[in-house]
Amino acid sequence: MTYSDGWNNAYKNNSHMSTWPWSDLVSCVYRYANPKDGYHHVLELGCGAGANIPLFLALNCNYHAIEGSQVITTKLVQTHPQLKGKIITCDFSKTHLSEFNGYFDLIVDRASITHNDTLAIRHILESTMRYLRPGGKFIGIDWFSTHHSDFLKGDSIDSYTKTNLPKDSQFAKIGQVHFSNEEHIKELFTDAGLIIERLEHKERVSILPDNNHHFASWDIIAYKSI
Secondary structure, eight states: OOOOHHHHHHHHTTOSOOOSOOHHHHHHHHHHOOGGGTOOEEEEEOOTTTTTHHHHHHTTOEEEEEESOHHHHHHHHHHOGGGTTTEEESOTTTOOOGGGTTTEEEEEEESSGGGSOHHHHHHHHHHHHHHEEEEEEEEEEEEEBTTSGGGGSSEESSSSEEESOOTTSTTTTSOOEEOBOHHHHHHHHHHHTOEEEEEEEEEEEOOSSOOOOEEEEEEEEEEOOO
């Protein structure tokens, strides 16, 4: 799978424009990969509308991002001109930037990698392994779970990936969505050579409105061995 044009269209229409740091990512950075402890060089995979950029700039990190949407990267560089040349537009599921090998202390992802099929995710984690320096960490927030109510909807690309999700889905019109269970996540990270330090499962059920929406996702802390 390649980068979905659905995201470009969403950003053109000012949809999915989250601009505040995700609280779970903030907590994990402070607890498990604090810049004060040597996690200074940071790469974000799929920065989207830049919700997490203010966090890393406030922490004086050397921030880079790889994002698939030219529409949103153009806007981000206008907002953060100091990041010109550091926010790179490409499909990180297909393109490996070898100049970054062994450079990053921390790689973060908030629900971006999980918008790929299984094969693409394997490629991304292989690149992640190569980008990290020994002892470097990966923080993945909100990798969607097979307990998510939308896992039962749409058309299957593979055993864990859906597309063409309906209008009542959280993921309508944005391409493929990957849903993982515990066994699958452990297999993906082990095969990539990454060691999982912490794995958390989160679930939220909508009571009002009663729309049968069940949100479920994984938070993952992993590292590259020294």
